[in-house]
Amino acid sequence: MSIPTVRTARPEELQQVLNTVTLAFSADPLMRWFFPSADAYLTSYKGLIEAYCGVSVANGATFVSEDLGGAALWLPPGLESDEEVMGQYVAEHLRPEIHEDFGELMGQMDHYHPHDVPCWYLAVIGVDGFHQGQGLGSILLKHTTRMLDETSTIGYLESSNPANISLYQRHGFEIMGEIRAGSAPLVTPMIRNPQ
Numbered sequence: 001m002s003i004p005t006v007r008t009a010r011p012e013e014l015q016q017v018l019n020t021v022t023l024a025f026s027a028d029p030l031m032r033w034f035f036p037s038a039d040a041y042l043t044s045y046k047g048l049i050e051a052y053c054g055v056s057v058a059n060g061a062t063f064v065s066e067d068l069g070g071a072a073l074w075l076p077p078g079l080e081s082d083e084e085v086m087g088q089y090v091a092e093h094l095r096p097e098i099h100e101d102f103g104e105l106m107g108q109m110d111h112y113h114p115h116d117v118p119c120w121y122l123a124v125i126g127v128d129g130f131h132q133g134q135g136l137g138s139i140l141l142k143h144t145t146r147m148l149d150e151t152s153t154i155g156y157l158e159s160s161n162p163a164n165i166s167l168y169q170r171h172g173f174e175i176m177g178e179i180r181a182g183s184a185p186l187v188t189p190m191i192r193n194p195q
Contacts, residue, residue, distance in 0.1 A: 024126025030160035053123035069131030101182030112189035122157035155192035
């Protein structure tokens with residue numbers, strides 16, 4: 001069996017990338033806190049991710065397996081979410097009763113996010129359930145962490161699923177603390193220094 005190759009997603013593949021991560025996150029504790037019903041999740045998750053980190057695809061910072069079974073959307077130094085677009089999407093699509101907790105969650109995430117040094121932020125990484133068990137998550141992480149090491153750059157992420165923490169630790173990420181906000185599930189900020 002050959003090792004899957006990783007490539008940069010093309011801008012015209014944005015919707016395919018969003019479809020992949022939509023399938024990957026369908027049971028994620030935080031994403032389903034955002035959208036608990038199947039209907040809300042399937043109609044709103046892609047829009048949330050596009051607002052949050054869709055710029056990654058347009059700017060050549062999204063890496064995918066050749067068949068698009070897995071995708072990693074990174075925000076390199078200088079590339080950020082459009083806060084206005086994100087805020088508007090949240091206001092229109094998230095349940096009003098979680099808006100306050102969501103704001104607290106985002107504030108804590110911002111607190112842990114390194115701002116004083118160049119940092120690559122792993123906004124979303126996911127593998128379609130049909131393709132899981134092939135090591136795609138590790139292959140996608142190795143692709144970028146190798147570059148981070150070569151350029152002596154920090155990596156940062158927030159794990160929204162405790163089951164994924166060991167994967168990130170195997171690739172050099174270390175737990176920074178815990179993010180708890182009202183009724184939201186636990187989120188774990190993690191940092192990776194160059195190795």
